[in-house]
Amino acid sequence: MSATAPTPTSPATPPPAPAEPAVLLDHVHRSYPNGGGTIAALAGVTLALAPGSFTAVMGPSGSGKSTLLNVAAGLDRPSGGRVVVGGADLTAMSPDAVTRLRRDRIGFVFQAYNLVGHLTVAENIVLPLLLGGREPDAHLRRYLMAAVGLEGMADRLPGELSGGQAQRVAIARALITRPAVVFADEPTGALDSQTGEQVLEVLRSTARTLHQTLVLVTHDARVAAAADRVLFLADGLIAGHLDAPTTEQVTARMIELGR
Ligand SMILES: Nc1ncnc2c1ncn2[C@@H]1O[C@H](COP(=O)(O)OP(=O)(O)OP(=O)(O)O)[C@@H](O)[C@H]1O
Numbered sequence: 001m002s003a004t005a006p007t008p009t010s011p012a013t014p015p016p017a018p019a020e021p022a023v024l025l026d027h028v029h030r031s032y033p034n035g036g037g038t039i040a041a042l043a044g045v046t047l048a049l050a051p052g053s054f055t056a057v058m059g060p061s062g063s064g065k066s067t068l069l070n071v072a073a074g075l076d077r078p079s080g081g082r083v084v085v086g087g088a089d090l091t092a093m094s095p096d097a098v099t100r101l102r103r104d105r106i107g108f109v110f111q112a113y114n115l116v117g118h119l120t121v122a123e124n125i126v127l128p129l130l131l132g133g134r135e136p137d138a139h140l141r142r143y144l145m146a147a148v149g150l151e152g153m154a155d156r157l158p159g160e161l162s163g164g165q166a167q168r169v170a171i172a173r174a175l176i177t178r179p180a181v182v183f184a185d186e187p188t189g190a191l192d193s194q195t196g197e198q199v200l201e202v203l204r205s206t207a208r209t210l211h212q213t214l215v216l217v218t219h220d221a222r223v224a225a226a227a228d229r230v231l232f233l234a235d236g237l238i239a240g241h242l243d244a245p246t247t248e249q250v251t252a253r254m255i256e257l258g259r
Contacts, residue, residue, distance in 0.1 A: 020087055021048035022181050022213035023072055028081035030067050030236075041067040042078065043236035051180070054204060054214040056224035058250065059233030060257055065217045066185055068233065072215065073183045074102045086180050103132040107174030107212075109184035109203070113166045115158040115173075121145075122154035125172045137176065144172040147209070148202045164195035171203055175210065182207055184216040188223055200226055221250040232257060 030042040041064045049055055057065050070076035071083060074090050083090045086105055090098050102108075115124050125144065126136035145151055148168040158166055167187060174182055184203060188196030200223055207214040216227065224230045225247040232239045234257050242249055 019051055021084070022051040022053070022086060023047075023049040023215065024082070024084040025068075025072060026082040026084070028068075028071060028078045028083060030064075030071055030076065031079045040236050042071065044081070045233075045236070045238055046081075047231065047238060049181075049213055049215065051213055052208075052211050053229065054207065054227045055216070056227035056230045057215065057217045057233060058219070058221075058224050058230055058254060059239070060254075063233040063257075064236040065233055067236075069183050069185050069215065069217050073106050073108050073181075074098045075108070100132075103128060104177060105180045107177065107179035107182040109167070109170050109174045109182065109187045111186040111189040113158070113163075113170045113190075115166060115169055117158050119157075120154060121150060121156050121158075121161070121169050124158065124169055125176055128173060128177050132177065134177075140176060140178070141172070144175055144206070147206050148172050149198075162195075163191050164199055167191060167199050168202060171199070171206070175206060175212075178210065179212065181213045181215065184214070186217055186219065188218065188220065193222075196220070196223070221247045221254065224250045 025045050025047050028042050028045045029040065031038040031040050045068060057068060059065050067076065071078050074085070078091060085101065088101055090101065093101065116127065119127065122141060125141050129136050145154065148171050150165065150168050150172065153165065161169065187203060188199055191199060203214065204226060218224050225245050228244065230242045230245050230250055232241065232253055239257060240253065242253060
């Protein structure tokens with residue numbers, strides 16, 4: 001009698017269920033009126049971003065990058081398709097419910113900082129909590145100010161800050177609600193390259209520490225190369241991606257897309 005070898009059908013630990021995507025876009029379209037007709041800023045984009053991942057979005061001017069970010073972050077509504085963030089289908093929710101979800105789960109960093117000029121750095125950072133009817137979290141505010149390198153600047157006004165400092169305030173403000181997903185639209189676009197690198201590192205390291213999913217639009221191949229994955233857009237469609245990219249690979253792909 002021969003020994004029976006374990007068969008591939010023997011009971012085994014089932015494979016782990018794939019984690020729910022932090023962000024899911026399912027055949028997303030966004031059209032805008034253009035003259036007498038319409039222009040398709042997004043022409044059917046499908047993508048899934050893993051929790052905790054860092055994705056850069058690149059593409060020629062007008063390819064739909066900002067539209068993609070705005071739609072994924074609930075700042076804009078798609079004309080068709082589904083947007084699901086943390087399991088919540090934004091496209092099936094009322095505008096008020098989307099606003100609440102955005103306040104609670106989503107952080108957004110703009111190229112133009114968008115700070116409130118008459119509020120101090122500390123007040124700007126906790127503003128999203130106050131707008132959401134929550135207590136200003138002084139402990140987290142101090143932690144974030146230290147994390148982004150703004151210690152000692154709590155009482156300054158935005159007009160007294162450099163561009164890099166203002167963007168750090170905007171990053172701390174985007175993170176104060178402990179969002180699951182942080183979207184950033186060219187956050188280093190207005191900064192010199194050294195300051196831009198520092199701001200990128202702040203964004204990347206705080207997102208990693210706080211286990212956040214980070215999605216960043218950039219025109220800078222070096223910034224994109226810091227991401228786990230680069231998605232390329234062209235004419236409102238995903239035109240490919242690179243995983244663990246180098247600056248040279250990103251640059252080559254952008255040249256192919258005729259940036
Ligand atoms: N509010 C709007 N009204 C009309 N057309 C718009 C609007 N927003 C964007 N578009 C158009 O949609 C297309 C995509 O724009 P979008 O700003 O998403 O591109 P982008 O890739 O972010 O460009 P850039 O790199 O120049 O910022 C463009 O043709 C743009 O003109």
